[in-house]
Amino acid sequence: xxxxxxxxxxxxxxxxxxxxxxxxxxxxxxxxxxxxxxxxxxxxxxxxxxxxxxxxxxxxxxxxxxxxxxxxxxxxxxxxxxxxxx
Numbered sequence: 001x002x003x004x005x006x007x008x009x010x011x012x013x014x015x016x017x018x019x020x021x022x023x024x025x026x027x028x029x030x031x032x033x034x035x036x037x038x039x040x041x042x043x044x045x046x047x048x049x050x051x052x053x054x055x056x057x058x059x060x061x062x063x064x065x066x067x068x069x070x071x072x073x074x075x076x077x078x079x080x081x082x083x084x085x086x
Contacts, residue, residue, distance in 0.1 A: 015054075016050065019049075019053050019054065020046070022053065023046055023049050023050070
């Protein structure tokens with residue numbers, strides 16, 4: 001299934017199921033990296049993780065009106081271009 005189709009399906013999941021999916025993906029990536037995050041009591045660990053995630057506020061940063069960041073990036077690009085031209 002292509003990623004864009006999968007994202008459409010994921011967006012329709014309930015909040016609880018999205019948290020379960022995050023947990024599943026975390027375990028899968030860790031397993032691929034050679035780590036074993038699973039314990040013998042997965043249900044208890046899953047419930048704890050879900051409670052922690054549910055009580056966490058997500059902070060989303062936007063570059064909108066981040067003029068200082070834009071100036072810093074612009075200055076860096078100008079300096080890099082000048083170094084390349086030298």
